[in-house]
Amino acid sequence: MKEPTPDEKALLDAKFRTRIAPNLRRHAATLSKKESELVLKQFMPAVEELRDEPGFSDDPLHEDDRDIHPFPDVVHNYSTKILYLTTDECPVYCRYCTRKRRTLLSKGHKTSALQDVVGYLRERPIINEVIFSGGDPMMLPVEDIFQRLRTFMELPSIGFMRIHTRALTTAPALFSKKFFALLESLRRDFPQKAFHFVFHINTAVEMSTAARDVVEKLAAHKVRSYAQAVLLKGVNDNAETLAALLKELVFSGIQPYYLHQLDRVTGSAHFEVSDEDARRLYSELKTLVPVYMLPKLVRDSKQGKTPL
Numbered sequence: 001m002k003e004p005t006p007d008e009k010a011l012l013d014a015k016f017r018t019r020i021a022p023n024l025r026r027h028a029a030t031l032s033k034k035e036s037e038l039v040l041k042q043f044m045p046a047v048e049e050l051r052d053e054p055g056f057s058d059d060p061l062h063e064d065d066r067d068i069h070p071f072p073d074v075v076h077n078y079s080t081k082i083l084y085l086t087t088d089e090c091p092v093y094c095r096y097c098t099r100k101r102r103t104l105l106s107k108g109h110k111t112s113a114l115q116d117v118v119g120y121l122r123e124r125p126i127i128n129e130v131i132f133s134g135g136d137p138m139m140l141p142v143e144d145i146f147q148r149l150r151t152f153m154e155l156p157s158i159g160f161m162r163i164h165t166r167a168l169t170t171a172p173a174l175f176s177k178k179f180f181a182l183l184e185s186l187r188r189d190f191p192q193k194a195f196h197f198v199f200h201i202n203t204a205v206e207m208s209t210a211a212r213d214v215v216e217k218l219a220a221h222k223v224r225s226y227a228q229a230v231l232l233k234g235v236n237d238n239a240e241t242l243a244a245l246l247k248e249l250v251f252s253g254i255q256p257y258y259l260h261q262l263d264r265v266t267g268s269a270h271f272e273v274s275d276e277d278a279r280r281l282y283s284e285l286k287t288l289v290p291v292y293m294l295p296k297l298v299r300d301s302k303q304g305k306t307p308l
């Protein structure tokens, strides 16, 4: 990756927020040079981000369109579930983040009162699932996470809750003793409500002993772990790297779930893998791992995910 000049760096800093959690930097320092570069290039500013490419925008999934955006922090584009955007903060800022308008480009925005969101759900009992996303929900104070989870779980219509996070590999210490104590009481009080994690992990080398321990502890509380990855040029766009990821996930107790084509967000064109290459990679991947390890290869849109 070409180093930005001081002028380019100033432009990049003015445009996008950059953050790499100390834990991830420490983990990267334990890897080989090649592996470390592979991990860090997902978060380091690059000159290519300054190019405006046709077809790329700040809101590639049109989540801010009024018809699916009833509150500043709610996206409702599937009839039976809502995405609850809990925060703009993350332990790292991925340069290709779909929600870059709220993360790398965040200048703050209105939020909704939790009770307003609850009222929305009460009026629509067809909605049975709330997905905490963001930003990274694990950046909220731990008491706040569980208070919100409890508020939703108290609704009879909500049977399923999920947290989407990258903190497993970027800041595993957020899964603290306090977190697991609160989880234990949540599971005791709501045994019939499904509660699971979906982790964002793009390469096997991102996993650490601390991350594997977290997955084990979650499983002990009957919380399943799933993973989604984004296909990124120069990071994981070859079948061997993806096969290594899938094996690492399954051996760590995480079920691969989705492999996403890049959402065409501003400043991310240099990470894009063509659909043709993505399909070819996926066919090769099928020959390297058993079918139960295979995530679904999908492209996201306002209308939902479609197989590639």
Ligand code: SF4
Pocket: 089, 090, 091, 092, 093, 094, 096, 097, 098, 099, 103, 104, 134, 135, 136, 165, 166, 200
């Ligand atoms: S951790 Fe998730 S929400 Fe945060 S920048 Fe990365 S992709 Fe976006």
